Amino acid sequence: MEPQQPDVILATRTALSQASALAVQYSFSIVGALVLLCAGWLIARLLHNWAYAGLKRVHGIDETLARFFSNIIRYALLVLVFVTVLGQFGVQTASIIAALGAAGLAIGLALQGTLQNIAAGIMLLVLRPFRVGESIETSSVAGTIREIGLFATELVDSDGVYRLAPNSTLWNTPVRNFSRLPTRKHDLTISIPADQDIDEAMQKLLDIARGNDTVLKTPAPSVFIAELSGDDATVTLRYWVSTPNWWATTRSMLKRVKDEFAVKPEPEAPRDEDRGDGPGPFDA
Known part of the structure; x- marks a missing residue:
């Protein structure tokens, strides 16, 4: 057993010397990595705040979009x-970058529908075809944003029902916005008997x-014969x-005409522009 002790001592000394050499060799790398991590974290935070503040000042950029890009x-x-x-x-970063690219491609393919909704959401927030509080209608959904x-996008329809519409369904279809323009037209049609x-x-x-204060003077109201049916108009x-x-x-005008002529106005055919405008929790 005694001849083995010098070998053990020699192996221990060799291991300690190698460990100290590695510690000296990598100490500068470790210190540099810590400095780089701290500096990178600080710069990333500063760039985040700078980008967010800059995007907030851009006209038409929503806060959600500013946070997303920052x-x-x-x-x-x-x-x-x-x-x-x-x-x-000493890690081969090229292989890491390639792995990150492959992982990003796989995630993109797996979340294709989700990414499509994100892209549509960005376009909706940038172009703003509708805003919060506006009443809209598409081929698939109608309500107030x-x-x-x-x-x-979250909506509430005229029945007070909550609706959640994926952004891709709102971006890829025509949108009718009933609240964007300051004025709207209404046609009230009645039948006049021959007598x-x-x-x-x-x-x-x-x-x-003209006697209704809420009817605009400009454009001025107009009356015309829309159709002839025998002797009736x-x-x-x-x-x-x-x-x-x-x-x-429009509801009060219907009642006034009904009372004045003592006849029931002809029912109007349902039109797209009238949908989503019934009384609901969002009509103040």
Whole structure:
């Protein structure tokens, strides 16, 4: 047993000397990596705040979009710093970058629908075809906008029902915005029997429109014969109303015409522009 002790001591000394050599060799790399990590984290945070503040000042950029792009800048810089730190220790960063690219491609293919909604959400936030509080209608959904997110848009319909629409369905279809423009038109149509004076009836309709304070004077209300059916005539009263007063004014005008002529106005065919405007929790 005694001849083995010098070998053990020699092996221990050799291991300690190698460990100290490695510690000296990598100490500078470790210190440099720590400095690089701290500096990278600080610069990434500063760039994040700078990008967010700059995007907030750009007209038409939503806060959600500003946060999204500023976070992308921050995390992209942190990934770059991490790869650079690994290079300090002799790690082949080319293979890491290739692996990250392959992983990003696989994630992109797996989340193709989600990424499509994100891209559509970015376009909706930049171009703003509708804003929070506006009433819209598409081929698949109608209601008042409650929130526009990166993945989906929240709405409340005229029945007070909550709806969640993926952004891709709103971006890839025509959108009718009932709240964007300041004024809206309304056509009120009634039938005038042959035994009534049509000129007098048309004048009554004009007087009703002009006597309503919420009916706009410009463009001025107009009355015209829309259709003839035998001896009867179908007359249309066309007038314009400010968008916030459209619903209340059109309902009150129907009642006034009904009371004045003592006849029931012809039911209007459902039109796209009238959908989504019924009284609901979002009609103030």
